[in-house]
Amino acid sequence: MAIPTNTFTTYDSIGNHEDLIDIITNISPIDTFVTSNTGSKRATARFHEWQTDVLAPAAPNAVIEGDDASASAITPTVREGNYSQILRKTFQITDTQDVIDKAGRDTETTYQTTKHLKELARDIEYALLINPSAVSGATGTARQMKGILGYIATNVTTGTGTGNEALTEEMLNDNLQLIWARGGRPSNVLSGAFQKRTISGFTTNTRDIAATQKELVNAVDIYQSDFGTLAIRLHHQLNTSAPGTLVILGEMNLWNKAWVRPVKREELARTGASRKFMIEAELTLESLQEKGSGKITELTTA
Numbered sequence: 001m002a003i004p005t006n007t008f009t010t011y012d013s014i015g016n017h018e019d020l021i022d023i024i025t026n027i028s029p030i031d032t033f034v035t036s037n038t039g040s041k042r043a044t045a046r047f048h049e050w051q052t053d054v055l056a057p058a059a060p061n062a063v064i065e066g067d068d069a070s071a072s073a074i075t076p077t078v079r080e081g082n083y084s085q086i087l088r089k090t091f092q093i094t095d096t097q098d099v100i101d102k103a104g105r106d107t108e109t110t111y112q113t114t115k116h117l118k119e120l121a122r123d124i125e126y127a128l129l130i131n132p133s134a135v136s137g138a139t140g141t142a143r144q145m146k147g148i149l150g151y152i153a154t155n156v157t158t159g160t161g162t163g164n165e166a167l168t169e170e171m172l173n174d175n176l177q178l179i180w181a182r183g184g185r186p187s188n189v190l191s192g193a194f195q196k197r198t199i200s201g202f203t204t205n206t207r208d209i210a211a212t213q214k215e216l217v218n219a220v221d222i223y224q225s226d227f228g229t230l231a232i233r234l235h236h237q238l239n240t241s242a243p244g245t246l247v248i249l250g251e252m253n254l255w256n257k258a259w260v261r262p263v264k265r266e267e268l269a270r271t272g273a274s275r276k277f278m279i280e281a282e283l284t285l286e287s288l289q290e291k292g293s294g295k296i297t298e299l300t301t302a
Contacts, residue, residue, distance in 0.1 A: 031236055032125040043258035048284045049081040083134045084260045084284045085145040087123050089116040092276040113265060116279050128285050130241050151287040155179050155294030164300045167195055169202045175248055175294045176227040184250035184292035189232045192239035194301055195246050199232055243301040250292030259283045
């Protein structure tokens with residue numbers, strides 16, 4: 001159906017106001033479970049060190065009455081260390097852009113600061129969880145911390161090792177048993193979406209619980225195992241960076257962030273009619289006893 005000749009429409013008009021709502025929507029994932037649930041300490045060097053120890057295994061222990069005591073050999077502590085990693089976000093905004101009328105934010109500087117802080121938080125989470133190995137660094141080479149996935153080496157389950165094996169309840173419990181046998185207390189399972197759906201299909205040991213202000217920050221699934229109650233938590237970075245891996249964390253106080261320099265925003269020197277900002281942090285990960293956690297790797301992802 002045609003419109004009458006010479007009808008003036010919005011397609012012909014010049015000067016109609018644009019329809020731009022005063023809201024900016026951002027749905028990018030920002031979950032930082034490791035960063036939020038590990039302790040914080042102070043680091044004073046680029047190579048941060050600590051010591052770990054284990055108890056001798058239980059053994060028959062009986063002595064005869066009146067026997068003379070002799071010293072047994074002492075096993076020394078193990079000296080561990082991790083390199084600090086510098087993480088940075090930068091942005092630059094012209095003076096004009098900061099003051100003109102904009103939709104969705106008052107000043108560009110405030111909006112971009114908030115956005116880049118969130119991006120840096122995700123990068124810190126990635127380093128703490130995903131980084132496979134430490135890099136000592138040198139002139140022209142950035143230092144890198146070893147993350148949780150890099151540290152967990154004792155309690156590792158790989159199934160057949162084909163890299164394409166479906167997660168089973170037996171595999172999960174085998175790993176939990178390894179952790180328990182070494183004194184660990186499994187508490188949280190971090191998972192990508194596919195592995196989470198698999199766990200949700202396990203018999204009757206998985207149940208939903210509702211979140212309350214006094215209990216859990218987010219609604220999670222609970223898996224009731226023979227080795228303790230586990231919170232099953234979706235983690236975006238495992239979903240994208242290690243979808244074939246399940247991370248089983250023991251007591252969270254076995255992992256700490258050690259800060260050389262906490263997150264800070266600095267305004268850099270002006271070189272023209274714009275402002276340049278740098279948001280930077282330097283930290284590393286303490287693994288006080290990796291035997292208290294475990295991982296299942298080489299799982300199918302679809």
